[in-house]
Amino acid sequence: MEQAISYCPFCGTDISIKDTHRLEDILSADSEFQIGFADGTEAAVKGCHPIDFSIYHRTGGWTGSVVEFTGSEKQKQFFKTGSRIDFYEEDILSIRNNQNGETVYQRQQS
DSSP states (O other): OOOOEEEOTTTOOEEEHHHHOTTHHHHTSSSEEEEEETTSOEEEEEEEEEOOHHHHSOSSEEEEEEEEEESOHHHHHHSOTTOEEEEEGGGEEEEEETTTOOEEEEOOOO
């Protein structure tokens, strides 16, 4: 993945993708992932790309294409197969690579 450069709108400092997206090495891989979120929902996603800091002024934002979503009926209607989902690293509990079943990220409990 090409190293994207952005600028903080408040102070003008260069912000690289590595600085704002801790899971870049995992989520930028060309794989399908099962992501478990802190609210108990899960989503199988593919084609993940970082959301530039300048869009929402938040770090750790990602967007991906929904393969399958597990949650309430209302959420399932919103996150249908093929739709896009935006999410933040701070909301992720775990990430599993669906190609090989390997857990590639597990949030450390504090």
